[in-house]
Every structure is written in structure tokens, then in C-alpha cells.
Amino acid sequence: EIDDRDFVDRLHGFFTTNILIGLAVLVSFKQFGGKPIECLVPDIFTSSWEQYAENYCWSQDNYYVPLKESAAGMEEEEKKARKISYYQWVPFFLLISAVFFRLPSLLWKYLAGHSGIKINELVKMACDNNNIKPDIKKANIKSLVIHLQGALKFHKRVFFLCNLPYSSAYVTLMYVLSKFLYLANVTLQLFLMNSFLETDRYKYYGLEAVLDLIRGKTWDQTGMFPRVSLCDFDVRVMGNIQEHTIQCVLVINIFNEKIFIFLWFWYLTLFIFTLGSFLYWAFINFFPSTSKRFIARHLEMSELMFDPKENEKDLDKFVYGYLKYDGVFVIRQLTMHSGIIFGTEVVANLWRSYYNLERELKRSNSIDNCFSASNSPEKAKNNFQYDDSNEILLRNRKTFPPNVNYYKNTLSNDPLKESLSNEKECLIPPPMPSSDVINALKKATGLSSPSIGSQSTTSPMYEKYLSEEKRKAKNKKVYFIEKPENTKNKRSESPTPPSTYYSFALEDNVTSFNNVPPEVQKTDPPLQNLRLLELWKTFSKKYGGDSIDRWHFVYTSNLLIVFASISAFKTFGGDPINCLVPGSFPGSWQVYAENYCWSQDTYFVNPNEHVANIAEKDRYSQDRKLSYYQWVPFFLLFQAACFRFPSIFWKYISLNSGIRVHEIVERAMDPSNLEIATKEKNLEILTQHISLALKFQRKIAKKNIVIHKTMKLLNISYSACFISYMYLIMKSLYMINVIVQLYILNKFLETDKYQWYGFGVIKDIMLGTQWERSGYFPRVSLCDFTVRQVANIQKYSVQCVLVINIFNEKIFVLLWFWYVLLSVATLASFTYWIFVMTFSCFGRGFISSNLELSDVEDFDPIRCKKNVRRFVNEYLKQDGIFVLRMISTHAGIIFGTELVSKLYNVFLEYEENKKLELNKMIEGHVMNTLRKRKDIRKASNISLCSEDHYSGLLDNIEEKERPDTANSSGTTKSLKSQGSQTPKHYDSKISIGYSNKSVETIYHNYMLTLYKDIKH
Known part of the structure; x- marks a missing residue:
């Protein structure tokens, strides 16, 4: 779901909330749908007495006494001190925690809606997948700017607390407040967990619980989540009250222990990330x-000729007087969610609108001051000041068509300030889509066009939004034509950004349900079909990786989740263990023994070895104890999360660049590309998007902009190799993860005998070694437990069969060999990508081979070698080649070849335009010099050649053969050797940034010819 929260906010409001709800449901299912407790009742108890005792002890608080201590004669006060009651409240505690984690996001959503800035809608518009189309992107940016222009005008000075929603920092304050609430909540949850679990002995519960596990301390030593507890209850028999004390096993505590250890470390991780996020945003x-530096660097990266030093005063007024806190905050949000290029274009458009209005405002104020100063130019010159009234003028404005001056038609006898401040205008929303868009929407939702003669049926709800546009439009475009309306007598409501739900209808094959208004979703049932399309797209996304990456984050993670679900179902919902108890045990004792042995660790003894010969202290030694089978579902889920993490990292990090890799790959893999028209349209869209993104990168490199001066490593996100490096980091994370998983797997299964677990198992199978001798995943184990009878403690040893180990053995053998295969494939893939990204010859070979297969006219790899080199090194660079490789990998060589050929044609056109622009600059310098020489000729009667001779001189020079570098470098020397200086109009800066040596040579030859001719 696209929203205005960052990654840390979603960890709280989405992931943690859903995790807590899921855990609460699982615990409730075991507590209220199964048997969370089993009690050991006397032999004289009937089945009804047994059921009564178990239900009573579950609803009543129990108390814990170590098995080695006697409970006889224990005082009531001491029993209360040992009381255990939290297990009854675990589902409710988890649900309350989920509510608290969700509350700050709901509060932010509610409070932010009171401002005029619809931040959530703005982010959705900025993250629209159709922004890959330049026309849609331009229209959305224009709508965003219009909305921000209208929303910022509501900002006023704060006099009272009630006016805070109308201040210029309201949205920013509410967001920082929500960050603080997230931080306060996770800190409170850590302390509440300690209090809820009554862990007075532990100051930091989770950390010390893990240390107990590492040291080998069990629950009977620590008293945390005890499996066995005692329960006292009274029974009225024959008018007398008889007291009974029975021993119960709390099966639910096996699950509770794992839950709260995980949650404690999860909360600790959340606390660290939230603290960093809160300090950063504050x-x-x-x-x-x-804020000033943030806006300045975006303006530097834009296409505007912006110099922070020269425009420092205008920049101060733009940041502190126009955007203020909320404006800068919104731009940060847009940049964070949609990428640096989109944010830069929004800032550039806001700057243009501000700069044009400021210039007109100053001009109008100067005219107004002339009237008020009694035609005194001295007073009128110094009368303008930037105060609050001028700020109101700056904000209360309308968007006018280009080349239209609003102030030209303003009456001169009325003060301009009053005419503007009293203007009651409203935002002009963009027009609705055309009829073709309607048809596309009907096609996407499964609706047929209504017949002309049918008048009885009611049209769908979305017709209200789409029927006002002209029906005669033929092209599928969104026309944002600003039609001036008579809005003088209308007061604008709280400005709402224009809806973008119709943008998905521009694509017949790419649908999006997130942009459809809620009222349309509820009242138009056919639109519900889009939910299935969105769900399918979510699970079928490729995320811009290769097939080896999908092996990790798709197949392996899903396989582990399936295995964890099957294991958990058998572990917590079935009978994972069956014990062989003495015949004297009643039925309740057998159930008690099985539940106790399942919750307690068992130990393995070779069938040929007698149990009585093993000392009691050696039975639960490290080499005999079996405990991993309780943790198998959680261990598998942990592995699934680790295999998923690199893809989440890649998806989140790659969005910071302007190249939308995921949308590019999805469009390239569109099944409708089988149609020639759709394929050509998608090729054109991808060509324009990639060209604009590469242009942005070249612009930053050409201007030599340093974004981060202290932490220079962060500047890599603005370079032309950012996506490539991040992809290599993701590959390295996959490689490290699979190697670590192999190591953890050996440690988890406690296979100290085998250094390589899988190979050891195969060796045992080949040699015929069974589990009885190897001891790995034993089917039969032993369990010791104690029973209090007549104030005495009696010890029993029973033999149990671990049914779950039959499944565990197959799972982990399969996973071990799968991990080995993954490690080999990932190492090969990682090596391949390092080679193709490090050595430029691989990139040139890739592009050259694609151009040979394409329809580019007269392409010869040898003759066009220099063009290909410039195309790869200067135009595409690393990120461009990486994106083209991804497209060829996912969409096939044919689609990739056609896209390379289109980009190559764009490159040739770019080179030609660059040469023409440089030639125009040179010709302008020459003509200015000639005009000056004409003035001299009139004075001294010196005859010179006509201007036509010099205007055609450049064409003659271009036809000449290109001299080598030595001749071009000697040209400037020859100028100086003739005893005169180089012409003053020679500007060496013109050649900077152009690696085309032929253009530089033409420039030098042109200047030399001009100099000699004038001197002659």
C-alpha cells in the first residue's frame, strides 16, 4: 500500500501490528480452541473430576515450585508470591499492544487531514506507476504544483493554539509528533513486557533469557515460562470441604516463551531504528x-540556471517565506517515495511559479509606490519591503495561461495589494479524461459500453467523474487545459489535489486499484475485479532481479513458509509425540507425561546402551539433549525473513534513483507486447523515461554538484552507477545470507559430528547407518519427569517416539542441498555481474551486438566503434547498461534489441543537437566580432569581407578532414606565435564538458581563420 509513511513508520503501523494480531490469533486458538493445560489428578478422580480440575486450574492462578522443592506446608503468602497468571491474558495483551502500535499512524492520518495539504494523496500521485510516461508525469507534477500553490496560501501566523492547523508548520509538527509517539510507545512496550511477565529478576528480559538458553539453563532453574505448576482447589464432599493440590503442565507456555523472546528483540530493534528516525526528522x-540546503541542491540539479550564491536572497524568501516548514516537508516526502528526479522537477516547477510571481509582484509594487510617493522615484525605489502583507500577495494567486499578464488589466487607480488580497478565487481542477479513457476503464473493469438506446439502466458511479470531457478526443492523453472560469464570487474550499484514479485507464493493460476513489470502490461492484488484478501483480512482481534472485526471495522464502506452516500445524495442532508409559498410569497420567515430555527437552540413548548405567546428570548433557524440534517452525520463519530481506533492501534503495527499474521491467514484460501497436507504445515510453533519467545524471556530473560535503559516500546515490552498485550489494547480501544459513543450520541441529551435515547424512544412507547409531533426528528418545505423591517426589523415565522428526529429517536434508545449490548459483551470478559491470568492454560488446541485430541503418561495428564507445561511456554509463541488461533478461533479446536501437537513435540526435548548439554559440561570437569590426571599417575605411563569407565559413571547415590532436593543440600556439593575443571573444569554457575532439578542433580552426582574416 502506498502511503505517506516512511519505512520505520510502516514497521510500526503495519508489520508490527499485523505480527501481533497474528500471534494473538494463534495463542487464542490454542487457549480457547484446544487444551492449553493438562493436570495430573489422583487415581480416584473420574473423568468429570479431571475435566473440572483442568478447567478450574486454567481459570485460576497457578503457582510455581521447583521440582526439587516440596510444596507441603507452604504458607499462603508464599504461594501468592509464586503466583502465575499472565498466560491467561497473553492474547489480550498482544491485541492491546497491536492497538498501541497502530494508534500513532491513525493519529497522524487524522491530524494531517485537518491541514489544506493532502499529503497522502500527493504521495499516491507521485508514486503512480504511470509516471513512467512523460506526459502523465508532467501532468501529475503540474497538478501537484497547483495543489501546493493553493494549499500554502492558507498558512498564517499562529496567535493561539487553536490556529495551529492553519500555521505553516502544522503538518511537520504532526509528523514529528507521530515519530515521538512511535518512540514512546515502543519504549513503553519494553517496560510493560517486563511487568506483564513479572520478570523482577531480569532487568532486560529478552537478553537474559537468551543468555540462559546459551548457558543451558532450563525453565525449572530460571522459573520463566514454567512448564509445570501447582494448583490448589477445594471440593465439597458430604458437606465437607476437601483441599486438593494437583500438578499441571502448561503446554501454552512452550509457545509463549518463543513469542515473547522474539517480541523483545523485535521491540529493541524497533527502538533503535525509531530513535534514529526521530532524531533525523527533528x-x-x-x-x-x-531545509535551505535541501532546496538549493534540488534547484542545482534541475534544468534551471541556478547559482546558490547569486540567488541567495531569492532562495531565502523561497524557502523561509514561501515554502516554509510544511512546503519543504512535503517535498521531502515526495522525494523519498518517488525518487530524486521527481522531487527535483517539483521543486523546479515551484521555483518557476514563485520567481515569475515575485518578479511581477515587485514590478506591481514599484508602480503602486510611484503613485503613493507623489512621483518621487527615490522614495518609490526604497519603499518595497518583504513583509506579511506581501506574503499574502504572494500566496493569493491564480494560475493563468502562459503569456498572459494579469497585472496588465488591473485598474491603476486601485491599490494592487487590495485587488489581490480580496480576490476570492478557487483552484481550477484539471479536466476529466476523454471518452477513450472511459472505454479503457470499462475494458479494464469488464464492463461493456452501454448502448445508445438503453435508458433504463443506471450508469456506473465513475461515469459522474468521466463524462464531462469532450467525446471527440481520439488520442489517449490527459489534457490539463486550464480553462479560466468566473470564480470571483466563489470562495475556495480546502484545496484538494486532483484525483489521479483515471490515470490507470490510460493503459489498457496496466491497472491500479489504489487510485480509484473510495466512493467508486463501494458503489461500483465491477471495480472489485481490480483487486484480484492488484493481488496477482503483487505476487508476480520480479523486482528487477535475475532468475537467481527469484530463487532466493520467491521460491526459497515461500518454500520455507510452507514448511514452517506444516511443521507448526503438526507441532501445535496435532500429536507430535507419543510416550510409552507404565500400565499403572491412568489415562490422565499418560496425557500429562506426553505434554510434559514435549514441553521439556528429551535425550537420546543408543538402543544398545542401558539407561540405568547413565548418570542422571549426564542424561541431559549437550551431546544427548534434544530440544531443536520445538523451535523448527520459528527457525524456518526466521530463515524465510532472511532470504526476503535483500530484495526488500534492493526495492527500497533503488527507488532513490530516478530510474524506476521495477516499473520498467513490468512494462517490458507486458504480455500485450505481442501486439505491435502496444509494443511500439511501450518502447517509446521506456525510451523517453530512460533518456530523461540519464539526462538528469549527466546534468549532475556536468555541473559537478556535491550534494553531501561531509558524508561524501552518500553522493553515490546521485551518480550514474548507483543502481549498479546497489544491485551488487544485494547480490553480496544473498551470497552472505545463504552461507550463514548453512552454518546456522549445522548449529541449530547440533551436528557437531558432521562438519557438512548434508554430506554426512548421504554418507550414512549409503553406508546403511540408521538413526539409532547416528543419533540425528532420532525417532525414539527418553524423558524424565517427577510427580508429587503423598508429599513425596517420585521420578519416572518414559520412552517417547518423536513423530515430528520423520518430517524434520526430510525438510532439513532437502534444505541443506538446496542451500548448497543456491550458494554455487549465487556465487556464479555474483561473479558474472561483477565482471560485466567492472570491465567496460563487456558493456560495449553487449550494446554492439544488440545494434548489429537491430534495424539501425548502415551500422558497422568497426566503422561505428567510436560512436558505440561514446554511447556506452558518455550516454548510457553503468546504470543505463544495467537497465538494458535487465530488460533483455526479462523481456527477451528482441524487445531489448529494439529498445537499444531506439536509445541509440536518441543518442545520435543528441550528439547532432549538441554540435549544432555549439556551432551556434561559435557563430554568435563571430558575428558579434564582425559587427564590431564593421564599426572600425567605417572609421578607418578598411575593407573587410561580408558577413555572408563568415556565416558560410563554418560549413566549409566542417567539410575538411579532421586534423589530429597535435594539430589542434598547435593551433592555439600558432596564434600566439604571430605576435598577437587570442581574440577576446574566445571562451575556453565552451569546450568544457564536451569530449568530442572534432568540435574543439573546428572551434580552434574557426578562431584561427577569423583572426588571420581580420588581421589581414
Whole structure:
């Protein structure tokens, strides 16, 4: 789901909340749907007495006494001190925790909606997948700018607390407040967990619980989540009250122990991330210099000719007087969710609108001051000041068509300030989509076009939004034509951003349900079909990786989740263990023994070895004890999360660049590309998007912009190799993860005998060694337990069969060999990508081979070698080649070849335009010099050649053969050797940034010819 929260916020409001709800459901299922407790009752108890005792002890608090201590004669006060009652409240405690984790996000959503800035809608518009289309992207940016222009005007000075929603920092304050609530909540949850579990002995529960596990301390030594407890209850028999004390095993505590250990470490991780996020947002929002630098670097990266030093005053007014806190905060959110390129274009458009309005405002104020200053130019010159009234003028404005000056038609006898401040205008929403868009929407939702003659049926709800556009439009485009309306007598409501739900209808094959308005979703049932399409797209996304990556985050993670579900179903919902008890044991004793032995660790003894010969202290030694079978579902889920993490890292990090790799791959893999028209349209869209993204990267490199001056390593996110490096890091994470998983697997199964578990198992199978001799995944184990009878403690040893180990053995043998295969394939893939990204010859070979297969006219790999080199090294660079490789990998060589050929044609056109622009600059310098020489000729009657001679001179020079570098470098020397200086109009900066040596040579030859001719 696309929203205005960052990754840390989603960890709280989405992931943690859903985890807690899921755990609460599982615990409730075991507590209220199964048998969470089994009690050891006397032989004289009937089945009804046994059921009564178990239900009573479950609903009543129990108390824990170590097995080696006697409970006889224990005082009531001491029993209360040992009381255990938290297990009854675990589901409710987890649900309350889930509510607290969700509350800050709900509070942020509610409070942020009171401002005029619809931050959630803005982020959805910025993250629209159709922004890969330049026209849709441009229209969305224009709508965002219009909305921000209208919303910022509501900001006023805060006089009272009730006016806070109308201040210029309301949204920012509410977001920082939500961050603080997240931090306070997770801190409170850590302390509440300790209090809820009554862990007075542990200051840091989770850490010390893990240390107990490492040291080999069990629950009977620590008293944490005890498996066995005591229960006192009274029974009225024959008018007398008889007291009974029975021993019960709390099966649910096996699950509770794992839950709270996981949650404690999860909360600790959340606390660290939330603290860092809170400090980060507080710093960047409330330190003015950070906001100014943020906007300045975006303006530097834009297409505007912006210099922070020259425009420092305008920048201060733009940041502190126009955008203020909320404006900068919104731009940060848009940049964080949609990428640096989208955010830069939004800032550039806001700057243009502000700069044009500021210029008109100053001009109008100067005219107004001339009237008020009694035609005194001295007073009018110094009369303008930037105050609150001018700020109102700056914000209360309308968007006018281009080349239209609003102030030209303003009456001169009325003050302009009053005419603007009293203007009651409203935002002009963009027009609705065309009829073709309607048909596309009907096609996507499974609706047929209504017949002309049918008047009885009611049209769907979305017709209200789509029927006002002209029906004659033929092309599938969104026309954002600003039609001026008479809105003088209308007061604008709280500005709402134009809806973008119709943007998905522009694509016949790419649907999106998130952009459909809620009222349409509820009242138009056919639109519910889009939910299935969205769900299918979610599970079928490729995330821009290769097949080896999908082996990790798709197949392996899903396989582990399936195995964990099957194991958990058998472990907590079936009979994972069956014990062979003495015949004298009643039925309740057998159930008690099985539940106790399952919750307690068992130990393995070779069938040929007598149990009586083994000392009691050696029975649960490290080499005999079996405890991993209780942790198998949790261990598998942990592994699934580890295999999924690198893909989440790659998806989140790659969004910071302007190249939308995931949307590019999805569009390239569109099944409708089988149609020629759709394929050509998608190729054109991808070509434009990649070209614009590469242009942005070249712009930053050409301007030599340093974004982060202290932490220079962060500047890599603005380079032309960011996506490539992040992909290599993801590959390395996959490699490290699978190797670590092999090591953890050996440690988890306690296979100290085998250094390589899987090979050892295969060797045992080949040699005919059974589990009785190897001891791995034994089917039969032993269990010791004690029973209190007549104030005495009696010890029993029973033999149990671990049915679950039959399944565990197959699972882990399969997983071990799968991990080995994954490690080999990942190592090969990682090596391949390092080679193709490090050595540029592989990139040139890839592009050259694609161009040979394409329809590019007169392409010869040898003759066009220099063009290909420039195309790879100067135009595509590493990220461009990486994206093209991804497209060829997913969409096939044919689609990739056609895209490479289109980009190559764009590159040739770019080179030609660059040469023409440089030639125009040179010709302009020459013509200016000639005009000056004409003035000299008139004074001294010196005859010179006509301007036509010099205008055609460049064409003649271009036809000449290109001299080598030595001649071009000697050209400048020859100028100086003739005893004169180089012409003043020669600008060496023109050649900077152009690696085309032929253009530089033409420039030098042109200047030399001009100099000699003028001197002659």
C-alpha cells in the first residue's frame, strides 16, 4: 500500500501490528480452541473430576515450585508470591499492544487531514506507476504544483493554539509528533513486557533469557515460562470441604516463551531504528540551514540556471517565506517515495511559479509606490519591503495561461495589494479524461459500453467523474487545459489535489486499484475485479532481479513458509509425540507425561546402551539433549525473513534513483507486447523515461554538484552507477545470507559430528547407518519427569517416539542441498555481474551486438566503434547498461534489441543537437566580432569581407578532414606565435564538458581563420 509513511513508520503501523494480531490469533486458538493445560489428578478422580480440575486450574492462578522443592506446608503468602497468571491474558495483551502500535499512524492520518495539504494523496500521485510516461508525469507534477500553490496560501501566523492547523508548520509538527509517539510507545512496550511477565529478576528480559538458553539453563532453574505448576482447589464432599493440590503442565507456555523472546528483540530493534528516525526528522525539519540546503541542491540539479550564491536572497524568501516548514516537508516526502528526479522537477516547477510571481509582484509594487510617493522615484525605489502583507500577495494567486499578464488589466487607480488580497478565487481542477479513457476503464473493469438506446439502466458511479470531457478526443492523453472560469464570487474550499484514479485507464493493460476513489470502490461492484488484478501483480512482481534472485526471495522464502506452516500445524495442532508409559498410569497420567515430555527437552540413548548405567546428570548433557524440534517452525520463519530481506533492501534503495527499474521491467514484460501497436507504445515510453533519467545524471556530473560535503559516500546515490552498485550489494547480501544459513543450520541441529551435515547424512544412507547409531533426528528418545505423591517426589523415565522428526529429517536434508545449490548459483551470478559491470568492454560488446541485430541503418561495428564507445561511456554509463541488461533478461533479446536501437537513435540526435548548439554559440561570437569590426571599417575605411563569407565559413571547415590532436593543440600556439593575443571573444569554457575532439578542433580552426582574416 502506498502511503505517506516512511519505512520505520510502516514497521510500526503495519508489520508490527499485523505480527501481533497474528500471534494473538494463534495463542487464542490454542487457549480457547484446544487444551492449553493438562493436570495430573489422583487415581480416584473420574473423568468429570479431571475435566473440572483442568478447567478450574486454567481459570485460576497457578503457582510455581521447583521440582526439587516440596510444596507441603507452604504458607499462603508464599504461594501468592509464586503466583502465575499472565498466560491467561497473553492474547489480550498482544491485541492491546497491536492497538498501541497502530494508534500513532491513525493519529497522524487524522491530524494531517485537518491541514489544506493532502499529503497522502500527493504521495499516491507521485508514486503512480504511470509516471513512467512523460506526459502523465508532467501532468501529475503540474497538478501537484497547483495543489501546493493553493494549499500554502492558507498558512498564517499562529496567535493561539487553536490556529495551529492553519500555521505553516502544522503538518511537520504532526509528523514529528507521530515519530515521538512511535518512540514512546515502543519504549513503553519494553517496560510493560517486563511487568506483564513479572520478570523482577531480569532487568532486560529478552537478553537474559537468551543468555540462559546459551548457558543451558532450563525453565525449572530460571522459573520463566514454567512448564509445570501447582494448583490448589477445594471440593465439597458430604458437606465437607476437601483441599486438593494437583500438578499441571502448561503446554501454552512452550509457545509463549518463543513469542515473547522474539517480541523483545523485535521491540529493541524497533527502538533503535525509531530513535534514529526521530532524531533525523527533528534535525532536518527544525534546523533552517538543512531545509535551505535541501532546496538549493534540488534547484542545482534541475534544468534551471541556478547559482546558490547569486540567488541567495531569492532562495531565502523561497524557502523561509514561501515554502516554509510544511512546503519543504512535503517535498521531502515526495522525494523519498518517488525518487530524486521527481522531487527535483517539483521543486523546479515551484521555483518557476514563485520567481515569475515575485518578479511581477515587485514590478506591481514599484508602480503602486510611484503613485503613493507623489512621483518621487527615490522614495518609490526604497519603499518595497518583504513583509506579511506581501506574503499574502504572494500566496493569493491564480494560475493563468502562459503569456498572459494579469497585472496588465488591473485598474491603476486601485491599490494592487487590495485587488489581490480580496480576490476570492478557487483552484481550477484539471479536466476529466476523454471518452477513450472511459472505454479503457470499462475494458479494464469488464464492463461493456452501454448502448445508445438503453435508458433504463443506471450508469456506473465513475461515469459522474468521466463524462464531462469532450467525446471527440481520439488520442489517449490527459489534457490539463486550464480553462479560466468566473470564480470571483466563489470562495475556495480546502484545496484538494486532483484525483489521479483515471490515470490507470490510460493503459489498457496496466491497472491500479489504489487510485480509484473510495466512493467508486463501494458503489461500483465491477471495480472489485481490480483487486484480484492488484493481488496477482503483487505476487508476480520480479523486482528487477535475475532468475537467481527469484530463487532466493520467491521460491526459497515461500518454500520455507510452507514448511514452517506444516511443521507448526503438526507441532501445535496435532500429536507430535507419543510416550510409552507404565500400565499403572491412568489415562490422565499418560496425557500429562506426553505434554510434559514435549514441553521439556528429551535425550537420546543408543538402543544398545542401558539407561540405568547413565548418570542422571549426564542424561541431559549437550551431546544427548534434544530440544531443536520445538523451535523448527520459528527457525524456518526466521530463515524465510532472511532470504526476503535483500530484495526488500534492493526495492527500497533503488527507488532513490530516478530510474524506476521495477516499473520498467513490468512494462517490458507486458504480455500485450505481442501486439505491435502496444509494443511500439511501450518502447517509446521506456525510451523517453530512460533518456530523461540519464539526462538528469549527466546534468549532475556536468555541473559537478556535491550534494553531501561531509558524508561524501552518500553522493553515490546521485551518480550514474548507483543502481549498479546497489544491485551488487544485494547480490553480496544473498551470497552472505545463504552461507550463514548453512552454518546456522549445522548449529541449530547440533551436528557437531558432521562438519557438512548434508554430506554426512548421504554418507550414512549409503553406508546403511540408521538413526539409532547416528543419533540425528532420532525417532525414539527418553524423558524424565517427577510427580508429587503423598508429599513425596517420585521420578519416572518414559520412552517417547518423536513423530515430528520423520518430517524434520526430510525438510532439513532437502534444505541443506538446496542451500548448497543456491550458494554455487549465487556465487556464479555474483561473479558474472561483477565482471560485466567492472570491465567496460563487456558493456560495449553487449550494446554492439544488440545494434548489429537491430534495424539501425548502415551500422558497422568497426566503422561505428567510436560512436558505440561514446554511447556506452558518455550516454548510457553503468546504470543505463544495467537497465538494458535487465530488460533483455526479462523481456527477451528482441524487445531489448529494439529498445537499444531506439536509445541509440536518441543518442545520435543528441550528439547532432549538441554540435549544432555549439556551432551556434561559435557563430554568435563571430558575428558579434564582425559587427564590431564593421564599426572600425567605417572609421578607418578598411575593407573587410561580408558577413555572408563568415556565416558560410563554418560549413566549409566542417567539410575538411579532421586534423589530429597535435594539430589542434598547435593551433592555439600558432596564434600566439604571430605576435598577437587570442581574440577576446574566445571562451575556453565552451569546450568544457564536451569530449568530442572534432568540435574543439573546428572551434580552434574557426578562431584561427577569423583572426588571420581580420588581421589581414
